[in-house]
Amino acid sequence: MGGATEDGEHTVIQTCPACFRADEVRWSRLPEQMVSYVCDAPHDGTGPHTWTAVDGSRRPTETGTAGVTEELLEPLLRCVREGEPFVEYGVVEYRLRREYPDLFLAHVAAQGHSILGPRQATASSVRFAATLGRLADRRLLVKSTGPATGAWVYNERLTYWARPPAPDGPFLTWASYCASVGRSPEWTAEDVAELERSGRRSVR
Template identity: 55%
Template sequence: MIITCPRCFSANDVLPPRKLPDHLLQYRCENEGAHGIHEWLTTVGAVKGPGEVREGVTDDLLTPLGTCVIQGEPFVEYGIVEHRLRKGFPALFAGHVAEQGHSMFGPRTYTASSVRFALALGRLERMGELVSKYGPATGAWRHNGQVTYWARPGTPAGQRLTWAEYCARLGRPPEWTDEDRRGLSAP
């Protein structure tokens, strides 16, 4: 099972968990380039439910997320990818948010963004369909400090489009809105 960091959306620097009392797990990400040391707690059940294989939970996200990163575009901030997923596949997006939650409903670890969507994007990267790099988090995502930016292989590394710039093009605020929350539910 792959666990991604809720700050940098990467699994590369996440250490195996330390088991604590009361079925708690303490994870630690040591991604110095993105955010330094970051630790978080979760329950065993949140990481793996009964009989659930975590990567299997993201199978339905692979093709839709793949369409959210467009050939010929610069590296796009994670929020753009998620926004496109929500607009293009609203029922799929809402289903994952209903099961796993989302930071637009308040601070929480292991949301659909930090676990399921990030895991699926990582799978697409390992399959050679996408590439990622770290960059500044903007707008509603700025609490992360840095986030991943996504592109198709061959995209020049110096080109990027932030969530805040994308929102300006759309004429919408870069923060969460009531429209963003409409039709979604937090678990």
């Protein structure tokens, strides 16, 4: 059923906050137990409406995601490489952090990050992963799901991303990627210090 997600023993029907319909709502899981919703109704010619919510909740946590994340579209697309297998979400985010540090830190300052402590609706879920979903909607990326690894394992499963067409073969996990670049798959003191030194640490 469109717009239906499982919340324990109950099915939660999501209604689009823009048009109040549920039959054209689809969803996908994000980090931090968040869910991204897209309503494909025409919305008086404005096109699909996107929002995010805590898994199992009816309440949107951030509306207007498209406008907030517009500046992330091109950088995140570049963080998913041509010719690679599906890569775990954490790999894509790490590349954004390394290659676009000011952009990454600005969104973390606004929305927080699990590196700085537990929090729902962090930049990982409602900014970065939501933007990857927009790129998939535009058919610029393809996605799959697989095991969460390393520092992301608390999610149990995460999205994996690739350039189209969907590649065959094994997925590249965050843990495997970390081994290849010589860093720990867990958050390190250096990771925490990097975000804290920015002077943009968000309120938990």
